[in-house]
Amino acid sequence: MTSSAISPTILLVPGYWLGAWAWEEVLQHLTAAGLHALPLTLPGLDDADPVRLTRTLDDQAAAIEKAAQDAGGPVVVVAHSGANAPVSLVLDRRPGLISRVVWIDSGPAAPGVAFAPDFPKDAEALPLPAFESLGHQASLEGLDAEQLERFRSRAVSEPGPIVRRPVDLTNDARFKVxxxxxxxxxxxxxxxxxxxxxxxxxxxxxHLKTVTYVDLPTGHWPMWSRPADLAGVLVSEVASA
Known part of the structure; x- marks a missing residue:
């Protein structure tokens, strides 16, 4: 068993339409391995927040940064899919705060890039698309009907200010993480x-200086299709951190 007293805290950051709930199965395996993991619900994705549709990428980055600071020690950030934008902002602003970043079917955002720059300005939020449409954009491999139903029932629409905002990155030190x-x-x-x-x-x-690649063949949501295997990868990466 790995001692949580000396191991990094693992921040689990979900992608679009998801909250901390998306990591439930992975979290069980990480906890069983003796690791301290904290799943996040980013600002804008909390359905109980009355002003969530006004939340921004800066709000999301600030929440991740605060969670990393509150950990009081080394932190591994695990970022799935669209979490790449706020996590890239944190890496740009506070690269020394993160001991390792693990991209789950994702990767660092490029400067000036927005998820949907042409998203209508009068549209408040981007809802989870129909699965037929979503499946053309991201693989649904490995997800059964029950998992898809849970995805649909718990998904929260993504605020317009987040999908439209380009990522502003200026610090090359982010490449050293x-x-x-x-x-x-x-x-x-x-x-x-x-x-x-x-x-x-x-x-x-x-541009990255220290890179490791791990193949985990499945669809775009491995936290549901292969949770035990994904947790095993994270355990290994935490050991290297």
Whole structure:
């Protein structure tokens, strides 16, 4: 068993439409392994927040930063999917606060990029799309009907200010934070190839100084399709941190 007194705190940051609840199964495995993990619900994704639709990427980054500071020791940030924008902001602003970042079927955001820059200004939020449409954007492999129903019933629409906002990054020290890519719907060989070829979505990858790749073949939501295996990867990465 790993001692939580000397191990990093693991901050589990979910992607679009998700809250801390998305990590429930992974959290059980991490706790059983003796690790201290804290799943987050980012500002804007708390359905009980009466002003959640006004929350911004800066609010989300501030929440992650506060959680890392409150940990009182080394922190590993695990970022899934669309969590890459606020996590990239934290890495840019406080790179020394994070001992390792683990991207789950995701990667660092590039400067000036927004999730949906043309999202209508009069639209308050982006709801979870129909699964037929979502499946063309991100793999649903490994999710059964019950898991999809839970996803649908618990998903929270993403605030417009968050999906429209470009990410402002200026600090090259973010590239020095040790980085792990957990590659699920896209194999690590393809990620490396796209990064080497200068693909815009992977522009930041080529600048990273210390990188580890782990293949975990499944769909875009491995916390549900392969929770035990994902937790095992995180246990290994925490040991290296």
């Amino acid at each position: 040790p980085t792990t890519f957990v590659c699920c719907s896209m194999a690590s060989a393809q990620v490396k190839e796209l990064a080497a070829g200068g693909h815009p979505m992977f522009a930041e990858v080529a």
